[in-house]
Amino acid sequence: MQVLGIESSCDETAAALYCTEGGLLAHQVYSQVALHDAYGGVVPELASRDHVRKLTPLVRAALAQADRTLTELDGVAYTAGPGLAGALLVGAVGARALAFGAGLPAIGVNHLEGHVLAPLLEDPAPAFPFLCLLVSGGHTEIVAVHGVGRYELLGGTLDDATGEAFDKTAKLIGLGYPGGAALSALAREGDSEAFRFPRPMTDRPGLQMSFSGLKTAAITQYREAGESARADIAASFQAAVVDTLVIKVRRALEQTGLKRVVVAGGVGANRVLRAELAALAERVGGECYYPRAEFCTDNAAMIALVGALRLDAGERNDDLGAGVRPRWPLDTLQPPAAAG
Ligand code: KG4
């Protein structure tokens, strides 16, 4: 089964082709980061308009890369939520129109399910069940993944998402937006023990997290220590976030008895986090899997993959409504057969 995937939930427009037999055939991403940079965050209306401009060229480029025409495919998958309503609608309407025109089934995919299953794009892929740490600009969740559509939410953040905490702190110390990657690059030049940031909520049992206090700690240190301490602040902040995540993941492994850990979402591109989680997995006699960085950040390969798995299992939703779900929690999903 060959499926076109379309992603437009936030500030990346993407198109990809995934084949259940041959794997990923094409994958194209356009990032709007430069467009939103001047505003210090994503401007929803600008995002929607830019998706309109980029969607068709990206779909064409993905089809050309895979040397396929639309009518040779078996379905079209698109991100139906969660995300920005207007941005999601562009992808949903575009995908439904393409599918209708080519006589193909279309399927709305949950973006978080895309992130959670993105490691299946890699070889070796993790076998079910596994524990997934989903850390992105909008989400921080620890999920027991029992199979496709079988997600048990074990813990999450009470306030800022991990990527949001990285981005806000980066902005406060003058690194632009979104500054997560820039902050982690700067951290490489700093001393992670120069400042002692809190490890929020690690002194209490449970898997809940809170990252909003860390940016306040960072700005306080920055005001006191000044510009020259930026790299040390970045390194110390990153160490606090990574330590906190690792402590919570260790608890989740103990609680569930799971041995395989998967890191997904944009912050999963962070090298220190990857190394610490790999070390943790080794300590508990398990394994750590992470998709390559381009499949951690928003992409359509993960959407095409989920669409292909669900369409292949017989799931259909062919009413022409292109409804989107700006809020769509992961643990409300069903396995394909039940959701059809
Ligand atoms: O998954 P993603 O592309 O978009 C969302 O669905 O949110 O994640 C983007 C987030 C941003 O907050 C970005 O700053 C963060 O991932 N990020 C990083 C790194 N690379 C991207 N955070 C920390 N370290 C990185 N290397």
Ligand code: ZN
């Ligand atoms: Zn995402």
